[in-house]
Amino acid sequence: MHSKPIFIKHANQMITLKGSSAQPLTKEKMSELHIIEDGAVWIEEDIIKSAGTTAELEADYQSRLHDAEIIDASGKILLPGLVDPHTHLVYAGSREEEFNMRLNGATYMEIMNNGGGIHATTSMTRKASEEELVEASLVRLDRFLKHGVTTIEAKSGYGLDWETERKQLTAARKADELHPVDIIRTFMGAHAVPAEYKENPDAFVDLVIEEMLPKVAEEKLAVFNDIFCERGVFTPEQSRKLLEAGKKLGLIPKIHADEIEPYEGAELAAEVGAISADHLLRASDKGMEMMAEKGVIGVLLPGTAFFLMAEAARGRRMIDKGVPVALSTDCNPGSSPTCSMPFMMNLACMHMGLTPAEAITAATINAAHAINRAKDVGSIEAGKKADLLLLNVPNYMQMQYHYGMNHTDTVIKNGKVVVK
Ligand code: NIG
Numbered sequence: 005m006h007s008k009p010i011f012i013k014h015a016n017q018m019i020t021l022k023g024s025s026a027q028p029l030t031k032e033k034m035s036e037l038h039i040i041e042d043g044a045v046w047i048e049e050d051i052i053k054s055a056g057t058t059a060e061l062e063a064d065y066q067s068r069l070h071d072a073e074i075i076d077a078s079g080k081i082l083l084p085g086l087v088d089p090h091t092h093l094v095y096a097g098s099r100e101e102e103f104n105m106r107l108n109g110a111t112y113m114e115i116m117n118n119g120g121g122i123h124a125t126t127s128m129t130r131k132a133s134e135e136e137l138v139e140a141s142l143v144r145l146d147r148f149l150k151h152g153v154t155t156i157e158a159k160s161g162y163g164l165d166w167e168t169e170r171k172q173l174t175a176a177r178k179a180d181e182l183h184p185v186d187i188i189r190t191f192m193g194a195h196a197v198p199a200e201y202k203e204n205p206d207a208f209v210d211l212v213i214e215e216m217l218p219k220v221a222e223e224k225l226a227v228f229n230d231i232f233c234e235r236g237v238f239t240p241e242q243s244r245k246l247l248e249a250g251k252k253l254g255l256i257p258k259i260h261a262d263e264i265e266p267y268e269g270a271e272l273a274a275e276v277g278a279i280s281a282d283h284l285l286r287a288s289d290k291g292m293e294m295m296a297e298k299g300v301i302g303v304l305l306p307g308t309a310f311f312l313m314a315e316a317a318r319g320r321r322m323i324d325k326g327v328p329v330a331l332s333t334d335c336n337p338g339s340s341p342t343c344s345m346p347f348m349m350n351l352a353c354m355h356m357g358l359t360p361a362e363a364i365t366a367a368t369i370n371a372a373h374a375i376n377r378a379k380d381v382g383s384i385e386a387g388k389k390a391d392l393l394l395l396n397v398p399n400y401m402q403m404q405y406h407y408g409m410n411h412t413d414t415v416i417k418n419g420k421v422v423v424k
Pocket residue numbers: 092121122125232260263308334336337338339340
């Protein structure tokens with residue numbers, strides 16, 4: 005059955021980010037936005053058919069206007085649906101006790117090394133059924149959608165055994181089928197060394213490489229392959245080995261790099277040709293330069309620094325050095341229990357030195373590039389998916405200026421109004 009076309013008109017500012025589908029944006033290009041005033045979009049089925057000024061589209065579609073569902077966007081801004089390129093969506097339980105411990109002085113790594121942290125979520129996730137994981141994920145997906153997010157990446161990594169890693173990825177696939185938000189899956193079997201392998205982490209890395217990666221590829225459970233490269237977790241050597249092994253099976257490398265300590269993770273990301281290096285709180289200048297050279301996207305997670313009360317990544321410096329920067333929530337139960345991309349955009353301005361325009365680019369088209377989806381989403385252009393976000397502010401700067409509030413007015417996903 006065909007649905008009515010949707011005509012959105014009179015957007016005060018329509019932020020198109022057009023012409024950016026081939027390459028992630030760097031330097032000055034991150035500020036361009038390509039805004040159309042009094043903007044309009046014509047949507048048919050799940051696709052943007054045309055984007056331009058209201059006058060242009062009213063002329064072009066004159067004979068069909070009576071047939072369309074009209075959305076008047078006067079006084080509001082229209083942007084591409086937000087993209088979150090790094091989440092740990094699928095998990096059981098929560099860890100507010102650890103939050104309390106950290107407020108009393110314990111560190112994230114101390115908690116993890118004492119069997120809490122990722123290990124705590126792993127034992128809860130191992131016990132949960134696939135259905136329970138789907139249910140918990142759907143609740144979070146609703147929260148993402150209400151904050152204007154229409155596509156996310158989601159990682160496994162709370163199983164650390166094949167059965168549970170697989171269960172997380174199949175739960176993500178089911179949640180994707182059941183919910184309007186699109187989910188792109190990442191395998192992260194090497195998220196922590198499980199207690200069973202504490203004395204022999206190399207054997208665990210070999211297990212992931214030999215037993216898990218081939219099944220992930222064969223069952224097409226994930227597009228990307230990620231590892232937590234951090235002192236006390238996995239070394240750069242182990243990370244290189246695992247990411248190279250994934251590449252041979254067609255899994256694209258991603259890496260949790262230089263989050264807690266400098267560990268040459270950014271350098272490694274450039275060397276293995278990762279699509280993105282994520283976190284980068286302690287990335288070196290050399291690592292940034294190597295990433296810029298190779299076009300590795302820096303996925304910055306300002307909520308993690310905020311919630312761990314750590315100094316934020318040097319986003320300004322990365323952009324100035326030519327790294328294409330994207331933003332993400334890192335949604336997870338330990339270091340960033342949030343689904344709010346708009347708050348991440350605000351933090352990126354306040355703590356990383358990004359401008360509101362750069363934050364928008366980082367949360368849309370560059371985020372889409374970080375998960376290889378820029379051909380479909382991340383900008384408002386004819387032929388792209390009709391994933392759109394209408395915000396109740398008159399210009400894009402007010403989105404960041406009025407902080408800590410949800411300005412979502414309407415969300416359109418795959419050509420359907422899903423939040424109103
Ligand atoms: O991206 N750094 C490692 N992994 C997650 C946190 C996972 C957790 O604490 O449950 C992160 O911050």
